[in-house]
Amino acid sequence: MNDVGVEVVLTSGRTLKQGQTMELGKLNQKYFEAVAICEVDKSTLEALGLEEGEPVKVKTATGSVVVACKLDRRAEPGIAFMPCGPWANAVLDSDTIESGMPRFKDMDAKLIAAKGEKVPSAEDLLKAIVEVP
Amino acid sequence: MTEVFEDQVCPFCGCLCDDIRLEVENGKVVKNDNGCAISKAKFLNHHDDRIxxxxxxxxxxxxxxxxxxxxxxxxxxxxxxxxxxxxxxxxxxxxxxxxxxxxxxxxxxxxxxxHGPTILGVQESGEAAGSLAEVKNRADTIIYWGSNPQFAHPRHLSRYVRVQGEYIKDAKADRKIWVFDIRKTISANVADEFVKLAPGGDLELIGALRAIVRGHPLDVEEAGGVSIEKITEIAEALKGTKYGILFFGLGLTQSKGRHRNIDAAIRLVQDLNAYTKWNMMPMRGHxxxxxxxxxxxxxxxxxxxxxxxxxxxxxxxxxxxxxxxxxxxxxxxxxxxxxxxxxxxxxxxxxxxxxxxxxxxxxxxxxxxxxxxxxxxxxxxxxECDGSAVRMDGLPLYLRKxxxxxxxxxxxxxxxxxxxxxxxxxxx
Structure with missing residues (x-):
């Protein structure tokens, strides 16, 4: 499988749309559209050969998840952002270094163009996570 | 018939904004005045997507x-x-x-x-505590570190920072807002100063700031992704303030240093209190x-x-x-x-x-x-039910049904x- 991609530091956090759509329902299409995304700068999009909205695979040592890529005009190369939620947490390391807190904010990740791949719904993502042996 | 509720507390984020005006018709909230976009979404869609x-x-x-x-x-x-x-x-x-x-x-x-790591930091180094009212009335230097209030606490700035206070006559001219973050957030856009630090560089930067505030020169060119020249400028600005407040978010608690970041930030505030009045407050989410x-x-x-x-x-x-x-x-x-x-x-x-x-x-x-x-x-x-909740500064407020x-x-x-x-x- 083609594993060529762009290495980034992946961070996560709240966005206004994530907060708004969460209140509409976490299994809602609008929440899916607001949260199953990865924001990057223009040069990263170009390097991946992707247009905004196309699928990108976010891969860490813990696992990978396919989400829609989104252009953040304020962003700089080297840092990618995902709204907090099921898709960002699917690649999150569970080690809390005995603090109780996983490292949500600065994960080493690789972004890989994933044209043709489907962004999983919350239900499908959950199924994929729990069905792994 | 329309029922109106004045000064309702919003049960979304740790700001617990207590000036929400609601209109209720046929058992549903149909209007939310004063609330932020998330508050409106919460109240106006309370009946949707229920179990x-x-x-x-x-x-x-x-x-x-x-x-x-x-x-x-x-x-x-x-x-x-x-x-x-x-x-x-x-x-x-x-x-x-x-x-x-x-x-x-x-x-x-x-x-x-x-904010579990915040509590661990407090248990290590002590709690700096004060109210949001103090911030509104006195703070002339405001730091948001690892926090993006424009998205996570949308009215935090307009209620406590970009607003006139007892000793702050001109909210724009008399206050200076700094944002410390690893990326230029929307909150960085509205700040007077944005300091971009290296991912995971918080602890190093706070340590360098502490050293310079205490008068120890550092024989390096940068710390935490920020030049020593800039760190020196920041240290002087923090020492020269009248009332400073360090608001911090999950960028500080969920990154590499976890509770050690908070421990160091509390020590920085203690160091600054040798020169002037400083305080700090976690930006509580839920x-x-x-x-x-x-x-x-x-x-x-x-x-x-x-x-x-x-x-x-x-x-x-x-x-x-x-x-x-x-x-x-x-x-x-x-x-x-x-x-x-x-x-x-x-x-x-x-x-x-x-x-x-x-x-x-x-x-x-x-x-x-x-x-x-x-x-x-x-x-x-x-x-749909009453109760009490606690604001990010520790103030308990009554939630109405x-x-x-x-x-x-x-x-x-x-x-x-x-x-x-x-x-x-x-x-x-």
């Missing part, structure tokens, strides 16, 4: 049957985990602690994945996560990660915290209240949740409700009380 009925293994059952099943599961548990609590009111918390004590279980709240820490401390002696296995409360973050309890495959039953761990925990924790019975008490459908063996719908605190919950749906506190009453009869 429609109590369920056991996805089949609809009566409330009594769901409670009986929950009691049966909890009574047979060897290592139950009770978790959540940050999106419900204080009286519900009390019942959760009673259940934990009766079962000899572990009770943790969502602060273990938000509307009553601060309350969960308060009530847990009142009732158990500890703010989160509490274990009753020995019959008395013990405290050990990293062991009795929910993520660790699940990832270590220690919990054999989970009672989740007013949180969505299946959406916000790492996959190893979710995978273990899928192998144990989960009892989920929440108003709305979510990832956890999909996994749960028992789902019990409840009223939305601060909309403005509409009735759906038929047969009770507040968290009543459901938990019913569970506890039945549990006491079956647990020796």
């Amino acid at each position: 429609e009925s109590p369920t056991v293994k996805k089949s609809a059952v009566s409330l009594d049957d769901a409670i009986d099943k929950a009691v049966e599961i909890l009574a047979s548990a060897k290592r139950p985990l009770i978790y959540g609590l940050s999106s419900t009111e204080n009286d519900a918390h009390r019942e959760a602690y009673k259940i934990a004590e009766t079962l000899g279980g572990v009770v943790d709240n969502t602060s273990s994945v938000c 509307f009553n996560v601060a309350g969960a820490n308060k009530t847990s401390t009142w009732q158990t002696g500890y703010p989160f990660a509490v274990d009753y296995a020995k019959g008395y409360p013990r405290y050990q973050p990293g062991e009795y915290t929910a993520v660790d309890m699940l990832v270590n495959k220690e919990a054999d039953v989970m009672l989740n209240i007013a949180a969505d761990p299946a959406a916000h925990f790492p996959r190893a924790a979710i995978r273990h949740m899928s192998t144990i019975p989960v009892i989920n008490i929440d108003p709305k459908r979510n990832m956890t409700s999909l996994l749960a063996e028992v789902n019990i719908p409840v009223a939305l605190s601060g909309i 403005v509409v009735d919950p759906p038929d047969g749906v009770l507040p968290d506190r009543d459901v938990l009380k019913m569970i506890h009453t039945k549990l006491r009869k079956v647990v020796k």
Whole structure:
């Protein structure tokens, strides 16, 4: 499988749309559209050969998840952002270094163009996570 | 007929804005004045996407049957985990602690994945505390570190910072806002100064700031991704302020240094207090996560990660915290209240949740409700039932009920009380 991609530091956090759509329902299409995304700068999009909205695979040592890529005009190369939620947490390391807190904010990740791949719904993502042996 | 509620408290984030004007028609909130975009979404969609009925293994059952099943599961548990609590009111918390004590279980709240490290830092170095009113009336230097209030606390700036105060006559000219972050957020755009630090560089930068504030020269060119020249300029600005406030978010608690970042930030504030007045405050996320820490401390002696296995409360973050309890495959039953761990925990924790019975008490459908063996719908605190909650600065505020919950749906506190009453009869 083609594993060529762009290495980034992946961070996560709240966005206004994530907060708004969460209140509409976490299994809602609008929440899916607001949260199953990865924001990057223009040069990263170009390097991946992707247009905004196309699928990108976010891969860490813990696992990978396919989400829609989104252009953040304020962003700089080297840092990618995902709204907090099921898709960002699917690649999150569970080690809390005995603090109780996983490292949500600065994960080493690789972004890989994933044209043709489907962004999983919350239900499908959950199924994929729990069905792994 | 339209019913109007003035000065309603918004139960979304830790700001607990208490100036919301609501209009209610036919049992639904139809208008929200003064609220932010998220507040409007919460109030105007309170009736959407609800858990429609109590369920056991996805089949609809009566409330009594769901409670009986929950009691049966909890009574047979060897290592139950009770978790959540940050999106419900204080009286519900009390019942959760009673259940934990009766079962000899572990009770943790969502602060273990938000400001838990803040509490660990405070336990190490002391708490700098003050009110948001002090900030509004006195603060001339405001720092947001690892925090994006324009998205996470949308009215924080307009209510406490970009507003006139007793000693701040011109909110723009008399206050200076700094944003410290690893990326240029929307909040950085509205700040007077943006300091971009290296990912994971917080502890190093705070350490360098402390050294320079204390007058120790550093023989390096940069620290935490910021030049020593810039750090020196920042240190002088912080020392030269009249009243400074360091607001900090999950960028500081969830990154590489965790509680060590907070420990260092508290020490920086202590150092700055040798020169002028400085304070700091965590930007609490869920509307009553601060309350969960308060009530847990009142009732158990500890703010989160509490274990009753020995019959008395013990405290050990990293062991009795929910993520660790699940990832270590220690919990054999989970009672989740007013949180969505299946959406916000790492996959190893979710995978273990899928192998144990989960009892989920929440108003709305979510990832956890999909996994749960028992789902019990409840009223939305601060909309469909009253109660009290604690603002990010520690101020308790009363949440009012403005509409009735759906038929047969009770507040968290009543459901938990019913569970506890039945549990006491079956647990020796």
